[in-house]
Amino acid sequence: MRNVWIICRKELGSYFVSPIAYLLLTMFAVIFGFFFWNMLGIFVVEGMEMQMRGQVYPMNINEQVIRPLLMNAGVIGLFFIPMITMRLFAEEKRTGTIELLATSPIRDLEIIIGKWLAALLLYCCLLLFTALNFAFLFRYGNPDWKPLAMGYLGLLLQAGALLAIGTFISTLTKNQIIAGAATFGVELLLWVIGWVGEYETSGWARGFSYMSITSHFESFGRGVLDSKDAVFYIAAIFLGLFLTARSMESLRWRS
Amino acid sequence: MISVKELTKRYAGIIAVNQISFDVAKGQIVGFLGPNGAGKTTTMRMLTCFLPPSAGTATVAGFDILEQPIEVKKRIGYLPETPPIYPEMETAEYLKFVGKLKGLSGAELRKRIDYVCERCAVGDVKTKLLGKLSKGYRQRVGLAQAIIHNPEVLFLDEPTAGLDPKQINETRDLIKGLAGDHTIVLSTHILPEVEQTCEQVIIINQGKLVATDSVRNLQSRARGAESVLVEVAGRNGSLEVPAVQRKLEQVSGVGRVVCKQQVDSRALFEIESQKGRMARGDLARAVVESGWDLNELRPAAMSLEEIFLQLTKSESAATETAKKESE
Incomplete structure (x- = not known):
C-alpha cells in the first residue's frame, strides 16, 4: 500500500509539473462550462415560455439540467481520458525508466494500481470543475443533491473503467500517440456499441449493448444505484488492471 | 555474492546469452567485457530480475533471481545504459522518490540523500531539473540512485559511455571508491577501463563465456x-x-x-x-x-586489448572451422 502511494504521488507530480494537467483542466472547464451555460439557458427560456402560455407543467432542474449535464460530462471525459492515460507506461518504456521501477523491490501490481489511481485522481480534479458549476444551481435554486451524488459516483466508476482500459493500452507501445489514438478508438467503440440494441434484439445484439460503457450510466444519472451497473464498471476496472498486469509480465518475457 | 549457473536467454530465433556460468566474490569489482551485442546488457537485465532467463538460474546476494526476486531487488542497485531519470523531476526530488521505492524513509532517507549527493558530486544540482542536466551529471545522478539504499551488489551498464575524458576518470575513481562496501559488476566494451578499475574480468562474445579470470592471470595466460x-x-x-x-x-x-x-x-x-x-x-x-x-x-604485459582480440578471434575461428566441418 505504501508503494502504491509512492507511485501515485510521483505520477500526480508529473501531471502537475508539466502543462498536461493544467491544459486538461482548462479545456474541460471551458467545454463543460459551455454545456452548462447552454443547458441552463434552454431551461430558463422554456420556463419563461410556459409562464407566458399559462401552462403549468412541473419543471424539474434535476431532470432537465443536472441529468443531461452529467451524461455530457461522461462523454467529454471520453475524449479526455486517452490524454490522461497515454503517457502512463508508454513514456516509461521510451525513456527506459521502466527498468528502474522493474528492478526496485516493488510488485508490478503496486506500480499499476499507483498509476491508475493517479489518473483517477486527476479525473476527480476535472470533475471538481463540474461541481463548481452545479454549486450555482444550489445557490439560486434548490435541486435534490442525492441524484447528483449518485451521478458523480457513476461518473467515477465509468472513468475508472475507461482509465483501466487506457492504462492497459499504454503498456502495449512505446509511442504515446499510438497509445492515445488506440485508447480513443476503443473507448469510442465502447460508447457506440450499444446502438445495435436499438434495432436488433437477438442474443449478440444484447451482448453488444451490455458492453456499452454509456448505457450503464443511465441508472446512475437517474439517481438510482443499480447493482448490475455498478458491478459492470467494477468488473471492467478489474479486467483492465488484470490485462495491464499480464501485459507487463509478457513485456518482460518478450523484450 | 553472485553465482550464475548456465544462464540462457533465447529470443525468437537467436540466442542472446548461451549457458553462461560464473561466480563473483564479495567486495570485488568485476569487468563484464565484450563487443557490442555480445549479451552484456541482457545478462545484467536477467541478474537484476528485469528479464527472466529462458533457462538456468542465478543467485544474487544469496537469493535466487527466479524464486525470490523481491529479496534480490532489495539488495541490488542498477544503473542501466541510459540513466533512468524523469526529466521533469529535480535531482533531490528524484533521489527521494527512488529512495522511497527502495524502502527508505524519514531521517535515514534524508541522510542517504545527502551522502550520495556528496559521494557522486551532484550536491550543486540538487534543485535543478534532471532534463536540463548535462550528460555527465545525469550519469552521476544515475549512479547516486543506484547506491542510495546502500545495496550489496551494484550492476553498472557502461557507466562511462558518452562522458568526456575528465568525467570518465572521475567516474572510474568513484566506482573504485565504492568497491569494498559493494560488489560491483561493470559492463563495458572499453578495455583500458577494465584494466584500470577491475580485479576480475568476464569476457563474453556472441552470448558465450570466453574467459573469466583476474586481469593479471589473464595477461600471463594469454602469453603462455x-x-x-x-x-x-x-x-x-x-x-x-x-x-x-x-x-x-x-x-x-x-x-x-x-x-x-x-x-x-x-x-x-x-x-x-x-x-x-x-x-x-x-x-x-x-x-x-x-x-x-x-x-x-x-x-612485457600484454594489453587486455590484445588478449581480448586473441580470445574472441580464436573463438570465432573455432566456430568457423566447426561450420566447415559440418558442411
Missing part, C-alpha cells in the same frame, strides 16, 4: 611464457646490439632475445623465457657487469 622488456644503453655513445644480444642469451633461463628497436646508443630488447625460470636480477647483473647501462626492465 613470461617475457620482459629490457632497455640497454651504451656508456660512450655507441652500443653493439649483437654483443648485447649474445650476452643476454647467455643468462640462464632465457629463451629468445629480440631487439625491438634501437635509437642512437639505446636499444630495447624483448626477452622470452619459460615461466618462473628466469631471474630478473641475473639479467640486470649481466648488463651492468658488461659495462652497459640498464635504463629499464619491466614485464
Whole structure:
C-alpha cells in the first residue's frame, strides 16, 4: 500500500509539473462550462415560455439540467481520458525508466494500481470543475443533491473503467500517440456499441449493448444505484488492471 | 555474492546469452567485457530480475533471481545504459522518490540523500531539473540512485559511455571508491577501463563465456611464457646490439632475445623465457657487469586489448572451422 502511494504521488507530480494537467483542466472547464451555460439557458427560456402560455407543467432542474449535464460530462471525459492515460507506461518504456521501477523491490501490481489511481485522481480534479458549476444551481435554486451524488459516483466508476482500459493500452507501445489514438478508438467503440440494441434484439445484439460503457450510466444519472451497473464498471476496472498486469509480465518475457 | 549457473536467454530465433556460468566474490569489482551485442546488457537485465532467463538460474546476494526476486531487488542497485531519470523531476526530488521505492524513509532517507549527493558530486544540482542536466551529471545522478539504499551488489551498464575524458576518470575513481562496501559488476566494451578499475574480468562474445579470470592471470595466460622488456644503453655513445644480444642469451633461463628497436646508443630488447625460470636480477647483473647501462626492465604485459582480440578471434575461428566441418 505504501508503494502504491509512492507511485501515485510521483505520477500526480508529473501531471502537475508539466502543462498536461493544467491544459486538461482548462479545456474541460471551458467545454463543460459551455454545456452548462447552454443547458441552463434552454431551461430558463422554456420556463419563461410556459409562464407566458399559462401552462403549468412541473419543471424539474434535476431532470432537465443536472441529468443531461452529467451524461455530457461522461462523454467529454471520453475524449479526455486517452490524454490522461497515454503517457502512463508508454513514456516509461521510451525513456527506459521502466527498468528502474522493474528492478526496485516493488510488485508490478503496486506500480499499476499507483498509476491508475493517479489518473483517477486527476479525473476527480476535472470533475471538481463540474461541481463548481452545479454549486450555482444550489445557490439560486434548490435541486435534490442525492441524484447528483449518485451521478458523480457513476461518473467515477465509468472513468475508472475507461482509465483501466487506457492504462492497459499504454503498456502495449512505446509511442504515446499510438497509445492515445488506440485508447480513443476503443473507448469510442465502447460508447457506440450499444446502438445495435436499438434495432436488433437477438442474443449478440444484447451482448453488444451490455458492453456499452454509456448505457450503464443511465441508472446512475437517474439517481438510482443499480447493482448490475455498478458491478459492470467494477468488473471492467478489474479486467483492465488484470490485462495491464499480464501485459507487463509478457513485456518482460518478450523484450 | 553472485553465482550464475548456465544462464540462457533465447529470443525468437537467436540466442542472446548461451549457458553462461560464473561466480563473483564479495567486495570485488568485476569487468563484464565484450563487443557490442555480445549479451552484456541482457545478462545484467536477467541478474537484476528485469528479464527472466529462458533457462538456468542465478543467485544474487544469496537469493535466487527466479524464486525470490523481491529479496534480490532489495539488495541490488542498477544503473542501466541510459540513466533512468524523469526529466521533469529535480535531482533531490528524484533521489527521494527512488529512495522511497527502495524502502527508505524519514531521517535515514534524508541522510542517504545527502551522502550520495556528496559521494557522486551532484550536491550543486540538487534543485535543478534532471532534463536540463548535462550528460555527465545525469550519469552521476544515475549512479547516486543506484547506491542510495546502500545495496550489496551494484550492476553498472557502461557507466562511462558518452562522458568526456575528465568525467570518465572521475567516474572510474568513484566506482573504485565504492568497491569494498559493494560488489560491483561493470559492463563495458572499453578495455583500458577494465584494466584500470577491475580485479576480475568476464569476457563474453556472441552470448558465450570466453574467459573469466583476474586481469593479471589473464595477461600471463594469454602469453603462455613470461617475457620482459629490457632497455640497454651504451656508456660512450655507441652500443653493439649483437654483443648485447649474445650476452643476454647467455643468462640462464632465457629463451629468445629480440631487439625491438634501437635509437642512437639505446636499444630495447624483448626477452622470452619459460615461466618462473628466469631471474630478473641475473639479467640486470649481466648488463651492468658488461659495462652497459640498464635504463629499464619491466614485464612485457600484454594489453587486455590484445588478449581480448586473441580470445574472441580464436573463438570465432573455432566456430568457423566447426561450420566447415559440418558442411
